[in-house]
Amino acid sequence: MNAVPATVLVQSESFIYVLYIVAFSLFIQGLRGLAGPTTAVRGNRTAAVGMAIAVIATLLNPGEGNWGLIALGVALGVAVGVPAARGVKMTAMPQMVALFNGVGGGAVALISWVEFRNYGSTYGSRTVYVGGELGGVIVHVGAVPTYVAIFSVFAAIVGSISFWGSNIAFGKLQEIIPGRPISLGAAQQAVNLVLLVLAVAAGIDLIAGAHSELLFIGMLVLAALLGNALVLPIGGADMPVVISLLNAFTGLSAAATGMALNNPALIVAGMLVGASGSILTKLMANAMNRSIPAIVAGGFGGGGAIEGASGAGEHAGTVRTTSAADAAIQLAYASRVVIVPGYGMAVAQAQHAVRELTKELEDRGVEVSYAIHPVAGRMPGHMNVLLAEADVPYDQLKEMDEANPEFQRTDVSLVIGANDVTNPAAKNNASSPIYGMPILEVADSRSVIVIKRSMNPGFAGIENELYYDPKTSMLFGDAKTAVSEIAAELAHL
Amino acid sequence: MIIATILTTNLAILVLAGFVGFVVISKVPNTLHTPLMSGTNAIHGIVLVGALLLLGLPGLDDLSKALLVIAVAFGTINIVGGFLVTDRMLEMFKTRPKPAKDDKDEHDHEHGDGGAK
Numbered sequence: 001m002n003a004v005p006a007t008v009l010v011q012s013e014s015f016i017y018v019l020y021i022v023a024f025s026l027f028i029q030g031l032r033g034l035a036g037p038t039t040a041v042r043g044n045r046t047a048a049v050g051m052a053i054a055v056i057a058t059l060l061n062p063g064e065g066n067w068g069l070i071a072l073g074v075a076l077g078v079a080v081g082v083p084a085a086r087g088v089k090m091t092a093m094p095q096m097v098a099l100f101n102g103v104g105g106g107a108v109a110l111i112s113w114v115e116f117r118n119y120g121s122t123y124g125s126r127t128v129y130v131g132g133e134l135g136g137v138i139v140h141v142g143a144v145p146t147y148v149a150i151f152s153v154f155a156a157i158v159g160s161i162s163f164w165g166s167n168i169a170f171g172k173l174q175e176i177i178p179g180r181p182i183s184l185g186a187a188q189q190a191v192n193l194v195l196l197v198l199a200v201a202a203g204i205d206l207i208a209g210a211h212s213e214l215l216f217i218g219m220l221v222l223a224a225l226l227g228n229a230l231v232l233p234i235g236g237a238d239m240p241v242v243i244s245l246l247n248a249f250t251g252l253s254a255a256a257t258g259m260a261l262n263n264p265a266l267i268v269a270g271m272l273v274g275a276s277g278s279i280l281t282k283l284m285a286n287a288m289n290r291s292i293p294a295i296v297a298g299g300f301g302g303g304g305a306i307e308g309a310s311g312a313g314e315h316a317g318t319v320r321t322t323s324a325a326d327a328a329i330q331l332a333y334a335s336r337v338v339i340v341p342g343y344g345m346a347v348a349q350a351q352h353a354v355r356e357l358t359k360e361l362e363d364r365g366v367e368v369s370y371a372i373h374p375v376a377g378r379m380p381g382h383m384n385v386l387l388a389e390a391d392v393p394y395d396q397l398k399e400m401d402e403a404n405p406e407f408q409r410t411d412v413s414l415v416i417g418a419n420d421v422t423n424p425a426a427k428n429n430a431s432s433p434i435y436g437m438p439i440l441e442v443a444d445s446r447s448v449i450v451i452k453r454s455m456n457p458g459f460a461g462i463e464n465e466l467y468y469d470p471k472t473s474m475l476f477g478d479a480k481t482a483v484s485e486i487a488a489e490l491a492h493l
Numbered sequence: 494m495i496i497a498t499i500l501t502t503n504l505a506i507l508v509l510a511g512f513v514g515f516v517v518i519s520k521v522p523n524t525l526h527t528p529l530m531s532g533t534n535a536i537h538g539i540v541l542v543g544a545l546l547l548l549g550l551p552g553l554d555d556l557s558k559a560l561l562v563i564a565v566a567f568g569t570i571n572i573v574g575g576f577l578v579t580d581r582m583l584e585m586f587k588t589r590p591k592p593a594k595d596d597k598d599e600h601d602h603e604h605g606d607g608g609a610k
Contacts, residue, residue, distance in 0.1 A: 024510075027536055028513060028517060030532075031514075031517045031518065031521075031529075031532070031536075032517055032520070034521045034525050034528065034529055034532065035520040035521060035522070036522070036525075037524065037525065037583070037586040040525055040528060040583045040586065041580065041583045041584060041586075043532075044528070044532055044535075044576060044579045044580055044583055045576075045580070047532065047535065047536060047576070048535070048572075048576040051535070051536070051538065051539065051572055051576070054539060054542055055541060055542060055545070055572075058542045058545045058546060059545065061546070061549055063549040063550075063551075064545070064548070064549040065548065065549050065551075066548045066549070066553070066558065066561075069548060069558055069561065069562050069565070070545060070548055070565060072562055072565075073544070073561070073562040073563070073564070073565025073566045073569065074565060074566075074569045076562070076565075076566035076569070077565065077566040077567065077568065077569020077570045077572075077573065078569060078573055080566070080570050080574075081569060081570035081571070081572075081573040081574030081575075081577070082573055082574065082577065084570075084574050084578075085573065085574040085575075085577035085578040085581065086577065086581070088578060090582070090585075093527055093531070093578075093582075096531070096574075096578060097527075097530045097531055097534060100531065100534035100535075100570070100571055100574060100575055101534060103567040103568075103570050103571055104534065104537040104538065104540060104567065104568075104571050106563075106564075106567050107540040107541070107543075107544060107563075107564040107567035107568050107571075108540055108543075110544075110560045110561070110563055110564040110567070111540065111543045111544055111547060111561075111564050113560055114547050114553075114557045114560050114561055114564075115547065117554070117556070117557050118547075118550060118552075118553065118557060145500070147500050243530070244530070247530055247533060247534070250537050251533065251537055254537045254539060254540050254543075255507060255510075257540060257543045258503075258507075258539075258543070259503055259504075259507065261543050261546055261547075262499060262503060263542060263543065263546065264503070264506055265539055265542060266539050266540070266542055266543055267503060267506050267507050267510060268506060268510040269536050269537065269539035270510075270537065270539065271507055271510035271511045271513075271514050272510060272513070272514040272517070272518075272533070272536060273514075273533040273536055273537045274511065274514065275510075275511055275513075275514025275515045275517075275518050276514065276518045276529060276530075276533045277533065278515075279515065279518050279519060280526060280529070280530070372523065372524075374523060379526075379527060379530065380523070380526035380527060380529075380530060381523060381524060381525060381526030381527035381528070381529070381530075382527055384523065384524040384525070384526070384527065385527040385528070385582055385585070388524075388582070388585040388586045389585050391585075394524050394586055397524055399522075399523050399524075
């Protein structure tokens with residue numbers, strides 16, 4: 001070894017910066033692993049290693065201090081995070097993800113607040129900045145540059161929206177808050193706009209040099225109100241879009257924090273999350289044939305429900321009901337069965353019963369697959385996780401584009417707790433509120449069995465024409481009970 | 494001049510990371526979208542780094558310290574909770590009987606006989 005002490009090397013700016021580069025490379029490599037189920041576990045662990053390196057790099061910073069407080073914060077985080085992650089049920093994943101989005105956004109908003117408390121007095125001025133280091137790299141200039149203030153304020157607003165919006169989404173999914181849209185009606189959009197304009201105006205004032213902490217707190221509160229106002233009017237089935245959007249917000253706010261703190265790991269990680277959230281938001285909105293602004297404006301609940309209600313009377317068609325025993329016979333003599341799961345399966349926690357039924361059918365030589373609509377459930381990929389939990393092989397799960405051509409050669413489609421995503425009105429009825437939304441074309445199969453709790457219309461409040469189709473039979477009841485009964489009947493055949 | 498250099502360099506990183514993100518995330522199949530979300534929850538736990546950096550600033554007052562302790566706790570929840578829950582989920586996708594062909598091997602006879610009969 002040479003004369004330079006090791007501590008000097010590892011605590012040098014360049015070494016720390018290189019560690020950040022290693023860290024974000026591992027994030028990217030880890031996310032690449034998520035391209036397939038076989039490489040995904042390793043990918044997640046790779047990203048975790050990257051995170052450990054980023055944290056260690058930060059702690060190597062010569063200026064680092066307040067070790068006791070760091071230990072306290074980490075201990076609190078571990079005490080909450082580990083049991084939550086270990087104990088959460090797969091059916092409760094949407095809530096969990098909403099909560100995790102929220103704490104991320106909250107952390108960003110708090111960081112911005114502390115930045116303001118400590119350098120805010122130099123925003124918008126050329127006052128000499130005598131702080132110390134800004135992030136991992138020393139900024140050798142007099143005043144805190146304006147761009148730091150801009151990114152910090154952006155992070156504060158978006159982080160605060162994400163924190164409050166996510167908490168509301170969590171409350172709705174956990175059913176602490178009613179899932180139905182809660183809104184101010186027509187005034188909602190105007191109120192949202194006013195809140196946004198006021199928050200941005202406060203932010204601009206701060207950047208321009210209004211050295212008022214009260215104004216900063218006011219800005220956080222306005223953003224918080226906006227977060228509430230954005231998510232409260234959004235109902236159950238729009239949740240996949242909202243959760244994805246909040247995910248994107250948290251990512252972008254983290255990237256902005258990275259810009260303010262001049263930290264490459266934060267910038268890259270934040271942008272990766274921002275990109276992920278944005279892509280998912282777009283996919284979910286496309287799968288509902290609705291624009292993101294329309295969902296954020298909280299469209300469906302109002303107009304759709306009224307139209308649906310008036311349309312309900314028109315359907316004088318008869319609904320055929322069936323029993324578990326008849327359904328079992330119908331399934332047993334099929335050669336190809338497609339199962340279409342929806343939120344009802346998640347609510348009833350029926351995934352294990354569904355798997356058992358599949359086994360019974362496969363033992364009889366019936367070919368079984370699952371058709372998954374992108375917005376089935378309450379978050380992207382919700383059904384896939386539940387079925388994976390029940391040990392359904394993932395190659396049995398077909399995406400919409402892959403599943404639709406197959407319905408024509410399907411003997412029985414078994415719809416379990418799915419509704420709007422199977423409604424032929426989306427294809428046939430131009431006046432339907434869901435017209436144009438891509439659906440699973442179960443009506444193409446030779447017969448359809450629908451397991452549903454009641455004839456109540458789904459989230460969109462629209463009658464499902466599928467139920468009046470002569471080849472459809474309805475099996476009313478809780479998804480888990482009904483599926484178990486069919487499986488039991490099959491075993492007796 | 495120096496400001497412009499740091500800012501423009503960071504902007505370049507920001508933009509490039511966005512493009513890389515779009516390319517990489519586009520390859521994630523629908524099946525893995527829930528693990529993707531919880532995995533990205535863990536990755537935005539990187540805000541922990543931001544909170545840690547600020548805790549190194551000299552002369553923080555008590556309110557700043559309290560806010561940062563909460564931020565550290567939030568970031569830690571994201572990191573440990575996010576990676577753990579994602580790992581749990583992905584393990585379920587991994588441990589599965591190989592489809593069709595392997596069924597004839599000795600493993601995987603009726604598991605879980607409880608229920609029917």
